[in-house]
Each structure stands twice: as C-alpha cells, then as structure tokens.
Amino acid sequence: xxxxxxxxxxxxxxxxxxxxxxxxxxxxxxxxxxxxxxxxxxxxxxxxxxxxxxxxxxxxxxxxxxxxxxxxxxxxxxxxxxxxxxxxxxxxxxxxxxxxxxxxxxxxxxxxxxxxxxxxxxxxxx
Amino acid sequence: xxxxxxxxxxxxxxxxxxxxxxxxxxxxxxxxxxxxxxxxxxxxxxxxxxxxxxxxxxxxxxxxxxxxxxxxxxxxxxxxxxxxxxxxxxxxxxxxxxxxxxxxxxxxxxxxxxxxxxxxxxxxxxxxxxxxxxxxxxxxxxxxxxxxxxxxxxxxxxxxxxxxxxxxxxxxxxxxxxxxxxxxxxxxxxxxxxxx
Numbered sequence: 001x002x003x004x005x006x007x008x009x010x011x012x013x014x015x016x017x018x019x020x021x022x023x024x025x026x027x028x029x030x031x032x033x034x035x036x037x038x039x040x041x042x043x044x045x046x047x048x049x050x051x052x053x054x055x056x057x058x059x060x061x062x063x064x065x066x067x068x069x070x071x072x073x074x075x076x077x078x079x080x081x082x083x084x085x086x087x088x089x090x091x092x093x094x095x096x097x098x099x100x101x102x103x104x105x106x107x108x109x110x111x112x113x114x115x116x117x118x119x120x121x122x123x124x125x126x
Numbered sequence: 127x128x129x130x131x132x133x134x135x136x137x138x139x140x141x142x143x144x145x146x147x148x149x150x151x152x153x154x155x156x157x158x159x160x161x162x163x164x165x166x167x168x169x170x171x172x173x174x175x176x177x178x179x180x181x182x183x184x185x186x187x188x189x190x191x192x193x194x195x196x197x198x199x200x201x202x203x204x205x206x207x208x209x210x211x212x213x214x215x216x217x218x219x220x221x222x223x224x225x226x227x228x229x230x231x232x233x234x235x236x237x238x239x240x241x242x243x244x245x246x247x248x249x250x251x252x253x254x255x256x257x258x259x260x261x262x263x264x265x266x267x268x269x270x271x272x273x274x275x276x277x278x279x280x281x282x283x284x285x286x287x288x289x290x291x292x293x294x295x296x297x298x299x300x301x302x303x304x305x306x307x308x309x310x311x312x313x314x315x316x317x318x319x320x321x322x
Contacts (some may be wrong), residue, residue: 032188034156069281099177
C-alpha cells in the first residue's frame with residue numbers, strides 16, 4: 001500500500017486527502033492556483049502510483065466550493081485515470097458534492113461525468 | 127490643496143453615484159486576487175447573496191484578474207517621460223460595482239496592438255454564443271486541450287460568458303505606439319439569471 005497524500009486547503013488550493021489505509025479519497029474547498037501544474041502534477045503522480053496497487057474499491061469524493069478554468073484540466077485528468085481503473089475492472093465510484101443552490105457546480109460534475117463515462121453520485125452540502 | 131480636495135470629493139461622489147464597491151489600480155498578482163476575494167466576500171451585501179451568485183461573482187473576479195496577471199503587457203515609459211529614469215510598469219485597473227439587480231466586474235490593462243485582432247476574433251466568437259453553444263464549446267475545448275499550468279486553455283472566457291446575465295463588453299483604445307488599452311466587463315445577476 002502506498003503512502004497517503006495529505007495537502008491542507010488554502011485560500012486558493014484545495015485540500016487533498018488520499019489515504020488508501022482508511023479508504024478516504026477526497027478533494028475539498030477552492031481551487032484557483034496561480035500555477036495549476038505546480039500544484040496538481042504531484043497529485044496526478046500520486047494517482048498514477050495508486051493505480052498500480054489499488055484498494056478493492058475506491059470511493060472518490062469531490063466536495064468543491066469553487067474552481068477556476070485552469071483547474072478543469074487537472075480534475076479531468078484525475079477522473080480519466082479513475083476511468084481507466086474502471087475499464088481495467090476495478091470498482092470505482094465518484095461522489096460529486098455541491099452547495100445546495102449552486103447548480104453551476106452540479107453542471108460541472110455532469111459535464112465531467114459525460115466525458116469520462118463513469119456514473120457519478122450527487123449530494124449537496126451547506 | 128483646494129483643487130486637490132475638490133478633485134477627491136468629485137472622485138468620491140463619482141464612486142458613490144456608480145455604486146462602486148471596490149476599485150484598484152496598480153500591479154496585478156495572485157496575492158491581490160486573494161485579497162480582493164476576501165474583501166468582496168466580507169462585504170455585508172454579498173454575504174447575503176445566494177451561493178450561486180457569490181460563486182459566479184468569484185468566477186468573473188478570478189478569471190478576469192488571472193487574465194491580467196498572465197497576459198497584461200509591461201511597458202516602459204520613454205526616457206523623456208520620466209526624466210531619465212526607466213521604470214517598468216504593468217498598469218491595470220479593476221472594479222466591482224452594484225447595478226440594478228446585478229454586479230458588474232471590470233478590468234482594464236495594456237495589450238500589444240499586434241495581438242488585438244486575434245483577441246477580438248475570440249471575444250466576438252464567444253460573445254455571440256447562446257448557452258447551449260457555450261456548453262458545447264466548453265466541452266470541446268476541455269476535451270481537446272493539452273494546455274496546462276498557468277493557462278486556462280481559453281476556458282476562462284467561456285466560463286465568464288456562462289455565468290453572465292448579458293453579453294460581456296469589451297473595448298480597445300490606442301494607448302501608445304505598440305500598445306492598446308483593453309477594457310472588459312461582465313455582469314452577474316443577483317437572481318441567478320444567465321443568458322439563454
């Protein structure tokens with residue numbers, strides 16, 4: 001089992017909890033880093049390493065308040081890597097959480113869902 | 127001094143009459159964006175808005191300001207203008223004002239005159255799309271882009287158009303030899319309305 005990845009949320013980068021030992025895979029908060037590559041490349045590398053030795057089931061949670069245009073591509077890349085795991089026979093589920101009245105955020109989830117072809121579950125938070 | 131006092135008073139009255147909540151002129155960076163968001167969110171009026179309205183305002187603030195950070199031109203005044211001292215400048219301006227049932231966010235910055243034809247074509251293209259066309263174009267750009275890092279792969283302008291309640295506005299004015307002043311504004315409805 002690979003080591004967990006924990007990144008605390010800041011005012012412009014999301015909180016990351018990727019912990020195979022506790023089956024906790026979550027991205028929360030806000031994402032509008034100055035340089036999305038600098039922030040997300042290590043995150044994507046972790047997903048690559050995890051892909052080589054996954055848990056029997058991966059429940060991935062996105063609980064975002066806001067993300068900007070340069071965060072779309074890294075989120076899509078994470079989802080595409082998860083989609084590949086599913087194609088390889090792994091059990092992967094996505095829970096997309098959005099604030100109660102923020103239907104733009106729900107629509108963003110639906111757009112990703114359509115592109116990566118993994119069924120998403122949706123939930124709201126306050 | 128009297129003239130100065132009158133000018134300031136007139137400027138203050140102008141800001142009030144246009145319901146300007148925040149005005150900034152100077153250099154742009156990520157730290158400034160964080161500060162502007164913190165100031166905007168802490169304003170009493172904005173805290174009472176729906177999450178979707180706050181997020182849409184945040185979308186326009188972040189995308190327009192990051193655009194200035196990434197693409198605004200730095201220019202140098204000529205020696206004669208600054209009496210021999212060469213001072214690098216990256217001028218930009220940002221404001222948020224409250225209109226009738228909407229918030230208006232505007233930025234202004236210098237661009238190379240040689241780049242404005244390409245920029246105008248893209249602005250015109252996105253500006254003329256309806257919501258379904260914007261959704262479709264957003265998906266197409268997202269799926270095809272290889273761009274990464276400091277650039278939003280042209281998604282920023284599409285995102286602004288999607289959250290705006292009417293067409294965004296833009297203008298280019300001659301500034302000096304080689305540069306134009308590019309101004310841009312977008313409006314977010316307080317009721318959640320967008321273009322159709």
